[in-house]
Amino acid sequence: TEPRSSLNGVSDIRNNLGYFGGGSVSCRVCRIDLSSDTITQHSDTLMRDASASRSYQSGDYGYWAGGKYTPNQPSPSARASNSTQKIAFSTGTIQNGLPMQTERYGGGVSQDNYYAWYAAGTAPGFVRTSNVQRVELSTETYSNPGNPLAINRDSTIGGLSN
Numbered sequence: 818t819e820p821r822s823s824l825n826g827v828s829d830i831r832n833n834l835g836y837f838g839g840g841s842v843s844c845r846v847c848r849i850d851l852s853s854d855t856i857t858q859h860s861d862t863l864m865r866d867a868s869a870s871r872s873y874q875s876g877d878y879g880y881w882a883g884g885k886y887t888p889n890q891p892s893p894s895a896r897a898s899n900s901t902q903k904i905a906f907s908t909g910t911i912q913n914g915l916p917m918q919t920e921r922y923g924g925g926v927s928q929d930n931y932y933a934w935y936a937a938g939t940a941p942g943f944v945r946t947s948n949v950q951r952v953e954l955s956t957e958t959y960s961n962p963g964n965p966l967a968i969n970r971d972s973t974i975g976g977l978s979n
Contacts, residue, residue, distance in 0.1 A: 839884060930954075
């Protein structure tokens with residue numbers, strides 16, 4: 818519905834819906850009906866813009882974690898975030914989740930049925946990081962598994978799922 822960059826999506830397979838959110842400038846979430854390719858603006862918005870946030874999902878929720886946002890403050894205006902926002906697939910409502918342990922944007926996410934791993938990205942001060950944070954999907958609790966990536970990576974790495 819408007820030009821944006823750095824969006825991430827989550828899929829509600831049970832209801833055949835997808836949601837795109839994050840992105841710079843806007844807090845809007847767009848919903849796509851995967852059976853008809855119909856795109857509509859979702860009635861709820863993310864709490865703030867979150868460019869380069871990363872997404873993962875459980876069976877009941879879709880999550881947007883971290884991100885770079887631009888508050889209405891003097892320079893340096895772009896900030897890394899540790900916030901997590903989630904959409905409840907059953908109701909379509911957006912709410913705050915538990916925060917990550919460190920602030921970051923970009924990076925990559927891999928997940929299985931029980932955990933998601935948010936690896937690397939860019940930390941405050943535009944510093945690349947090798948940190949990995951793991952979130953237990955059943956409790957939404959973040960932890961640090963203790964093994965960083967071999968080298969620092971910025972916001973362009975990818976992720977995988979099984």
